[in-house]
Amino acid sequence: MKALFRLLSRTKLYWGLLLICLIGALISPHTSSGHNIFLSYGNLTDVLRQVSITGLVATGMTMVILLGGIDLSVGSVMGFSTVICAMLLTKPGWTSASVLGVPAAILVGGTAVALAARFVFSGLARGRDVSAGRRREISLPRWQSIGLPGLLGLLAAVAIGWWTINQVPGKFGVLGVLVIAPCLAMLLGGINGLLIVAGRLQPFIATLAMMVSALGIARLTAGSDNAVVPVYTGTNATEAFELLRSMLWGVLPVPSVFFLAAICLFGAILRFTTFGRYAYAIGGNVEAAKLSGIKVAQVQLTAYLLSGLLAGIAGVLFVAQYRQGKPDAGTGLELDAIAAVVIGGTSLMGGRGGLAGTFVGVLIFGLLSDILQLQNIDSNVQLVMKGLIIVCTVLVQEQNLGQLAARWRHRKSGEAQADPRTVETHRPPSAAKAELAREDLDEAS
Amino acid sequence: MTIYLPAGWTPARAAGKSKVGFSQCTTLEPWRVQFNKDIQAEAKNHPDIDLIITDGQDKTEKQVADCDNLIVQQVNVLLISPKESAGLTGVVEKAIDAKIPVIVLDRNVDTKRITQFIGGDNVAIGKAAGEHAVKLLGGPGKAAGNVVEIWGGMGTQPAHDRHDGFHAFTDKEPGIKYLLNNQSGDWKQDKAYDIMTTALRNNEKIDMVYGHNDPMAYGAYLAAKDAGRDKDIKFIIGIDGLPDEGVTWVSKGQLTATFLYATPGAEGLRQAAKLLKGEKLQPVITLPTMLITKENAPDILKKNGLL
Numbered sequence: 001m002k003a004l005f006r007l008l009s010r011t012k013l014y015w016g017l018l019l020i021c022l023i024g025a026l027i028s029p030h031t032s033s034g035h036n037i038f039l040s041y042g043n044l045t046d047v048l049r050q051v052s053i054t055g056l057v058a059t060g061m062t063m064v065i066l067l068g069g070i071d072l073s074v075g076s077v078m079g080f081s082t083v084i085c086a087m088l089l090t091k092p093g094w095t096s097a098s099v100l101g102v103p104a105a106i107l108v109g110g111t112a113v114a115l116a117a118r119f120v121f122s123g124l125a126r127g128r129d130v131s132a133g134r135r136r137e138i139s140l141p142r143w144q145s146i147g148l149p150g151l152l153g154l155l156a157a158v159a160i161g162w163w164t165i166n167q168v169p170g171k172f173g174v175l176g177v178l179v180i181a182p183c184l185a186m187l188l189g190g191i192n193g194l195l196i197v198a199g200r201l202q203p204f205i206a207t208l209a210m211m212v213s214a215l216g217i218a219r220l221t222a223g224s225d226n227a228v229v230p231v232y233t234g235t236n237a238t239e240a241f242e243l244l245r246s247m248l249w250g251v252l253p254v255p256s257v258f259f260l261a262a263i264c265l266f267g268a269i270l271r272f273t274t275f276g277r278y279a280y281a282i283g284g285n286v287e288a289a290k291l292s293g294i295k296v297a298q299v300q301l302t303a304y305l306l307s308g309l310l311a312g313i314a315g316v317l318f319v320a321q322y323r324q325g326k327p328d329a330g331t332g333l334e335l336d337a338i339a340a341v342v343i344g345g346t347s348l349m350g351g352r353g354g355l356a357g358t359f360v361g362v363l364i365f366g367l368l369s370d371i372l373q374l375q376n377i378d379s380n381v382q383l384v385m386k387g388l389i390i391v392c393t394v395l396v397q398e399q400n401l402g403q404l405a406a407r408w409r410h411r412k413s414g415e416a417q418a419d420p421r422t423v424e425t426h427r428p429p430s431a432a433k434a435e436l437a438r439e440d441l442d443e444a445s
Numbered sequence: 446m447t448i449y450l451p452a453g454w455t456p457a458r459a460a461g462k463s464k465v466g467f468s469q470c471t472t473l474e475p476w477r478v479q480f481n482k483d484i485q486a487e488a489k490n491h492p493d494i495d496l497i498i499t500d501g502q503d504k505t506e507k508q509v510a511d512c513d514n515l516i517v518q519q520v521n522v523l524l525i526s527p528k529e530s531a532g533l534t535g536v537v538e539k540a541i542d543a544k545i546p547v548i549v550l551d552r553n554v555d556t557k558r559i560t561q562f563i564g565g566d567n568v569a570i571g572k573a574a575g576e577h578a579v580k581l582l583g584g585p586g587k588a589a590g591n592v593v594e595i596w597g598g599m600g601t602q603p604a605h606d607r608h609d610g611f612h613a614f615t616d617k618e619p620g621i622k623y624l625l626n627n628q629s630g631d632w633k634q635d636k637a638y639d640i641m642t643t644a645l646r647n648n649e650k651i652d653m654v655y656g657h658n659d660p661m662a663y664g665a666y667l668a669a670k671d672a673g674r675d676k677d678i679k680f681i682i683g684i685d686g687l688p689d690e691g692v693t694w695v696s697k698g699q700l701t702a703t704f705l706y707a708t709p710g711a712e713g714l715r716q717a718a719k720l721l722k723g724e725k726l727q728p729v730i731t732l733p734t735m736l737i738t739k740e741n742a743p744d745i746l747k748k749n750g751l752l
Binding site for chain 2 (some may be wrong): 029031032037040042043046050226227228230245318321322323324327328329370373374376377378379380
């Protein structure tokens with residue numbers, strides 16, 4: 001019985017998802033031929049497509065939050081990426097000075113980022129190691145960290161992408177767009193990371209500043225008298241660009257392929273790699289991680305870079321889907337992403353949670369939206385209901401069903417037993433946290 | 446490319462030139478961008494006027510500060526297109542108290558103490574759209590079809606006016622059915638796309654889409670196109686009629702029609718110039734709308750150098 005409760009409690013998020021699907025199917029309208037609309041393949045793939053953009057951003061956000069940070073800049077960074085992408089598509093050659101100026105400035109900034117990163121890794125991080133005696137440091141395996149070579153590689157990638165767009169027409173030009181926009185977004189993420197690890201700014205402050213300035217950069221790039229950069233069919237490389245919103249082999253919408261791939265890839269990275277282990281360790285207790293010699297700065301920087309990268313990819317998919325680049329395309333997106341991460345059970349304090357949860361969180365949000373839309377419920381009511389679902393899910397997430405059941409049993413039998421939750425607080429907090437982290441590692445798979 | 450310098454940076458004006466300040470509430474929307482283009486184009490016809498444009502960045506407090514700044518600079522006429530009525534009323538009265546005439550554009554303020562109001566009539570435009578819709582769906586008394594209406598911001602007056610005007614005509618037709626219940630696309634192309642995707646899934650027969658602005662109508666068109674049903678939905682109607690948006694889409698046959706919601710930019714500056722010459726202004730100017738269809742769209746594009 002206890003084991004059953006424990007199992008139910010651990011998997012309650014998935015049961016919640018199932019429950020939402022069940023409700024959706026039961027109350028779904030039917031087509032005239034008696035076909036359940038909610039359960040139709042088209043509807044479900046539509047939901048997957050609609051959540052992909054938020055989902056990609058939430059994937060990056062999960063990693064940042066796991067490390068005990070937050071990234072408020074993702075919406076603006078995505079907007080920036082949509083503008084870069086739309087301009088690359090609609091302005092063949094795209095060499096006018098004002099327009100080239102901003103990416104150029106970012107390239108210079110990126111080099112500065114790279115140099116500063118080297119400074120951080122070689123000097124600051126080591127100098128602040130407080131462990132007594134011999135200095136011991138544990139870096140990430142080389143392929144898991146994006147250090148100086150990685151950043152230089154990024155710049156090279158942007159240059160190659162640029163060359164591709166201008167030299168190779170058609171599908172390969174699109175590849176250039178797919179490289180450039182996310183890489184530039186990644187550089188913005190890198191600046192976030194550097195402000196945090198080298199500048200010692202609070203993640204909230206650093207990414208807030210980036211949220212404001214990236215919007216400005218995006219608008220400057222678009223030109224101040226362009227609120228929107230439209231991408232009409234028939235312009236440079238758009239035909240190949242259509243592939244990005246089509247169905248892959250007629251089965252899955254391409255945007256959702258990106259989302260699913262990101263979840264699987266980064267889920268595996270969090271589960272199986274040193275980067276993942278360190279991420280949980282740092283999120284659980286930064287000081288302990290530092291004392292045990294983990295290069296915290298390196299891991300943090302990597303997480304913010306990845307968050308920027310994923311927001312950049314989301315931007316390209318936005319342009320493919322809605323045929324426009326918009327500086328403010330991602331306004332409010334950071335909040336949706338954070339909501340999905342929190343619904344998915346990742347703690348805002350860091351150290352607990354994982355991408356499996358985020359995936360379910362994003363789906364719950366998307367399915368709920370779809371159900372409300374199919375029921376044709378007033379837009380304002382939809383907002384209220386979404387707020388309610390966030391609160392309810394998190395409430396259920398925070399309560400341990402097994403403990404609730406135990407308390408209920410005890411009350412029934414009249415036994416005067418201590419609340420299991422109070423018992424827990426008597427243990428050393430680090431032990432409790434370590435156990436939670438272990439559990440979450442198991443869950444994250 | 447326009448650069449909005451802080452107003453203090455403008456060079457000292459030549460002798461005899463008048464200063465006209467224009468406080469724009471935001472430049473994040475295409476319609477507002479066109480608004481600024483119109484007023485700047487008109488300013489070229491008035492060499493004796495120095496035009497200063499400020500951008501309120503969609504924040505009431507920023508726009509109030511902009512107006513304060515223009516008052517301190519002692520502009521000869523203040524043009525203002527308020528973000529919202531209540532928040533900007535105080536600063537408009539302050540300008541009047543400082544003996545600066547104020548011409549209010551597009552959205553009004555809560556005071557009678559203004560020199561002139563210039564704006565479009567959203568109810569009238571909604572009515573024109575409704576009348577056209579009834580015609581397209583079979584004519585008065587016989588009109589029939591399933592209509593999807595995509596709202597602008599639910600809390601904004603223009604959306605309610607455009608809704609009420611439309612329904613003044615279409616509600617008389619028993620054959621017209623509405624498929625959506627107050628679905629807000631928030632004036633955005635991407636939101637409208639997602640709403641329309643679900644509407645298409647939910648309804649096998651959709652005859653017409655009425656978008657409260659062109660980007661939303663276009664977003665609905667894109668959703669229908671991606672679902673392979675753009676040919677079945679014959680009538681997609683928008684409002685705004687910007688040359689590089691609505692008019693372009695209409696001329697390509699992607700939207701059936703759009704209705705001009707003219708920006709009061711050019712007219713505003715002309716009225717300011719009149720005022721500076723000492724003429725008296727009428728208290729309200731209502732800008733007329735215009736039906737834009739495939740027939741007249743190319744002419745408009747030509748006029749704007751887009752064809």
